[in-house]
Every structure is written in C-alpha cells, then in structure tokens.
Amino acid sequence: MTALPTVSATQTAAPQGLSLAERLEKRYADKDAFARHRDHNMSKEVIAELGEKIKAAGTEYIYYQIPTMQGRVVAKVVPAQHFERFLRKGIAMHRPAMADLQTTREGEMVHGGVEAKEFWALPEAETFTSIPWDTTVATIWCRAYEPLHFGDIGGSVLPTDVRSLFKITHEEFTDRTGLELRSGLEPEMTWVGSMADVIVKDGASPAYQVENLERMRPVYKKIIGYAQAMGFNMIQGDYEDDGQIELNWDYDQANLTADRMTTYRQICRQVARELDMQASFMPKPYNGKMGNGCHHNLSLWRGNENVVEDGRVELHATELAKNAIAGALKHTPGSALVMNSTVNSYKRFWDVGQYVTMDLSWGLDGRDATMRISANGRMEYRQPDASVNPYLSHTYLLAAMDDGITNNLNAGEPMGPVSDFAGRTVPRTMGESIDAFEADKYLMNTIPSEVTGVYLDIKKDEWARYCSTLTEWEFTQYWASIP
Numbered sequence: 001m002t003a004l005p006t007v008s009a010t011q012t013a014a015p016q017g018l019s020l021a022e023r024l025e026k027r028y029a030d031k032d033a034f035a036r037h038r039d040h041n042m043s044k045e046v047i048a049e050l051g052e053k054i055k056a057a058g059t060e061y062i063y064y065q066i067p068t069m070q071g072r073v074v075a076k077v078v079p080a081q082h083f084e085r086f087l088r089k090g091i092a093m094h095r096p097a098m099a100d101l102q103t104t105r106e107g108e109m110v111h112g113g114v115e116a117k118e119f120w121a122l123p124e125a126e127t128f129t130s131i132p133w134d135t136t137v138a139t140i141w142c143r144a145y146e147p148l149h150f151g152d153i154g155g156s157v158l159p160t161d162v163r164s165l166f167k168i169t170h171e172e173f174t175d176r177t178g179l180e181l182r183s184g185l186e187p188e189m190t191w192v193g194s195m196a197d198v199i200v201k202d203g204a205s206p207a208y209q210v211e212n213l214e215r216m217r218p219v220y221k222k223i224i225g226y227a228q229a230m231g232f233n234m235i236q237g238d239y240e241d242d243g244q245i246e247l248n249w250d251y252d253q254a255n256l257t258a259d260r261m262t263t264y265r266q267i268c269r270q271v272a273r274e275l276d277m278q279a280s281f282m283p284k285p286y287n288g289k290m291g292n293g294c295h296h297n298l299s300l301w302r303g304n305e306n307v308v309e310d311g312r313v314e315l316h317a318t319e320l321a322k323n324a325i326a327g328a329l330k331h332t333p334g335s336a337l338v339m340n341s342t343v344n345s346y347k348r349f350w351d352v353g354q355y356v357t358m359d360l361s362w363g364l365d366g367r368d369a370t371m372r373i374s375a376n377g378r379m380e381y382r383q384p385d386a387s388v389n390p391y392l393s394h395t396y397l398l399a400a401m402d403d404g405i406t407n408n409l410n411a412g413e414p415m416g417p418v419s420d421f422a423g424r425t426v427p428r429t430m431g432e433s434i435d436a437f438e439a440d441k442y443l444m445n446t447i448p449s450e451v452t453g454v455y456l457d458i459k460k461d462e463w464a465r466y467c468s469t470l471t472e473w474e475f476t477q478y479w480a481s482i483p
C-alpha cells in the first residue's frame with residue numbers, strides 16, 4: 001500500500017529553542033501543504049491502488065468524510081466512479097461545518113456565519129474502508145485546506161481540521177524528540193433496550209457478570225464483527241454497569257486510534273439501529289451508577305522501544321514517563337474542557353464511589369488516580385469521558401506531555417502530592433472548565449487560536465444554554481418550599 005503523506009514538511013532542521021507554539025506556527029504557515037497532498041493523490045500508484053480497491057469491494061458510493069470540532073463526522077456522498085476527480089480536487093464545504101453549523105443563542109453561526117468561506121478537503125486514499133453493513137458504500141478520510149485562491153494563506157492546512165491538527169502536532173513532536181505516541185482507548189457506553197436489562201443483586205454491582213454480558217451477546221457480536229471487518233484488532237470487552245459495556249481494540253499509533261474511535265461510534269449507532277436499541281456515549285446517564293469514561297492508555301515509543309518502562313518487573317514509570325505524567329496533570333484543569341466536553345461530563349465527577357477522581361494525582365494500579373500505571377509501559381489517563389473528541393484530546397495531551405518532558409516537570413511520588421502543582425483541582429462544572437481553559441496560557445498559546453476560539457464559542461454557548469434552562473430539580477426543591 002502507498003504510504004500516507006505527512007501533513008507538514010519535516011522540519012528537523014528548524015532552529016533549536018523554538019517553543020512548541022512557534023514550531024506549530026511554522027508548520028501551519030506552509031502553503032505547499034495542499035499541493036503536496038494533491039501531487040501524492042495524483043501519483044499513478046495511488047490512483048491505481050484506489051481503483052483496484054473500489055473494484056474489488058464492489059463500491060458504488062464513497063463518503064468523503066472529515067471529523068468536526070465536536071468529534072462528529074461530516075461528509076459528502078459521491079458515486080465511486082468519480083474517485084479520480086475527487087483525488088484531485090477533493091470536496092468543498094461551508095467552513096462552519098467544522099463547528100457542526102452551530103448557532104449561538106444570540107443567533108450567530110460559529111466559525112464565520114453564512115458569509116464564511118468554503119474550505120477544500122482532499123481525500124487520503126489510503127484510508128479507504130468499506131462499510132461492512134453495506135459493502136457498496138465506503139468511507140475515505142479527508143484533510144482540509146484553505147482554498148488556493150486565498151492569497152496569503154491559500155494551500156495551508158485549515159486549523160479547525162482537528163484530525164490534521166493532531167497529525168501535525170504529532171509530526172512535530174516526533175521530528176523533535178524521536179518519540180511516537182501510541183494509545184489505546186477504553187470507550188464505555190450505555191445501551192437501552194430489552195437486551196440491556198440488567199440482573200443485579202442488591203448492594204452488588206453487575207460489573208463483569210457474564211449473565212449480563214450474555215444478555216447483550218447480539219450487541220457485542222455485531223460490534224466486534226463490524227469492527228474487525230473494518231480493520232480493528234478487537235481484544236476484549238466487559239460489562240460494567242447497567243446497560244454499560246466497554247469493548248477494546250489494540251493500541252496503535254495515536255492517529256489511527258483516534259480514527260478508530262470515531263468509526264467505533266458510527267459502528268455502535270448502526271448496531272443500535274439494527275437491534276432497535278438505543279446506544280449512548282453520554283458521560284453520566286444515571287446517578288449512582290458508573291459514568292461513561294474513555295480512559296486513554298498512553299505509551300511513548302522510540303522505534304520499537306517503549307520508553308515508559310525500563311524492564312523492571314515491579315510497577316514503575318521511567319523518569320521520562322514521570323515528566324510526561326507531570327505535564328499531563330499540570331494541564332488537566334486547562335484541558336478538561338476537551339477531555340470532559342459536555343455540561344453532563346462534570347456530573348461524572350460529583351457522584352462519589354464511581355471510580356472517578358477530582359484530585360490531581362498519579363498512582364500505580366489503584367483506580368483512584370487521574371493517571372495511573374495500570375501495567376508497565378502504559379500510562380492510563382482516566383480523566384476523559386466518552387464525549388471526548390479523540391483528535392483534540394490527543395493533541396492536548398501531547399502538548400501537555402511535551403511541556404512536562406521539555407521542562408523536566410516533577411510528578412512526585414505515586415499517590416503523593418504532585419509537588420510542582422500541589423493543591424490544584426479539576427474543574428467541577430463546565431463553567432469552571434471554561435475559565436481554566438482560558439487561564440492555561442501555555443495551552444492557549446500552543447494550540448492555534450482559530451481552534452481555541454471556535455471551541456470556546458461552542459462551549460460558552462453550551463454552558464449559557466444550560467445555565468439559562470429551568471430544570472425539574474429546581475421545581476422540586478423550591479416551588480413549594482420557599483417560605
């Protein structure tokens with residue numbers, strides 16, 4: 001198979017001493033990015049290879065798709081026979097699509113409004129995948145660019161394309177440190193419907209009970225089957241709480257994991273449709289039950305060596321891993337708006353005894369830490385929930401770990417006070433999270449301002465919509481009781 005082209009040109013020769021922000025800025029200033037991608041797409045090998053795949057799979061339609069700032073997927077459907085034309089010119093879309101065409105309470109459409117310019121998105125032919133529930137349809141991921149006719153920026157990468165953002169951040173990290181981020185996600189989700197009726201003894205948990213898993217056999221079998229057909233290496237699954245299951249696929253290069261997470265959600269929706277059930281990644285559907293987390297299991301690799309471990313048998317983290325952990329913890333308040341992206345996300349933290357912590361800590365195999373070494377070589381970041389946009393979460397985590405590694409931050413001892421930032425807590429509401437996001441100057445300066453600007457517009461509006469909504473709880477509490 002032809003290799004995917006990098007998004008940004010290799011810059012190992014870039015002057016040392018530049019901050020991550022300056023380095024990313026240089027990469028985004030590259031106006032040849034579109035042309036490089038198109039040249040790659042126009043090569044004989046890429047055209048031939050995609051043509052063969054389409055023929056072999058019997059593809060009639062292709063979704064040219066791209067993830068949005070909120071982790072949804074937008075696409076155009078095109079009859080497969082036009083693939084060569086689309087390799088060359090890609091698709092064009094209204095820019096606010098990157099923000100799901102979200103309109104604020106004041107009636108302003110985020111990311112530019114109706115008058116906003118188009119963006120162009122070129123397909124990555126190598127990502128062609130048939131949809132197993134209807135193999136006449138296939139998907140191809142695209143990368144978005146500023147149109148060539150935009151004089152000073154035409155041809156550069158569109159900053160609000162979060163998939164490219166993570167790729168560029170990762171390429172930058174790898175060029176400079178020689179390290180690659182690999183990750184495995186643990187997406188938990190809640191199912192509702194007859195097959196999700198739970199059996200539980202009073203006072204006990206339904207977690208791991210094979211009887212509950214067995215009731216959901218059609219669900220996990222369909223999900224695993226579709227995922228395998230789409231190239232996932234599915235490794236295990238379990239039942240966790242009422243109607244809640246978690247299915248895992250093998251860790252991989254973090255870019256691929258983020259794509260798979262996005263596809264996994266699409267698979268689950270399809271399975272829910274087929275079984276006439278409901279499936280939700282809402283972070284906290286029930287009080288007194290576990291929330292839907294999406295723990296990120298992270299490792300850093302130099303070639304084939306995992307530098308998070310050093311071969312000792314006892315649970316441990318290398319000095320480099322401790323620096324990375326310190327960076328992740330330091331920026332946990334500032335990135336919570338990404339890791340916990342909904343109003344509902346914060347309810348997951350308030351419910352005590354449900355394996356989630358609001359304190360900033362790292363530990364070994366206990367589940368009461370923000371980050372733990374669940375097995376040697378693996379840093380499990382437990383903060384994110386199932387609403388997370390995996391492209392943004394990995395971008396923010398990489399930037400945070402980069403700070404920890406570059407500045408030699410100190411994570412202290414496992415479950416001890418984290419000396420470099422003792423006393424800091426995780427935001428407890430989305431409102432606090434918005435403040436912490438804006439207060440984290442390092443992250444604000446590092447991630448392109450277009451991204452943080454649009455993201456804040458969306459999240460501030462979401463918080464305002466929530467704050468301005470009367471709830472049933474208020475009536476129960478106050479209607480009759482106010483003297």
Ligand SMILES: NC(=O)CC[C@H](N)C(=O)O
Pocket residue numbers: 188240290291292293294348354355356367382
């Ligand atoms: N498996 C577990 O440790 C439970 C995690 C918990 N569901 C969470 O919200 O993160």
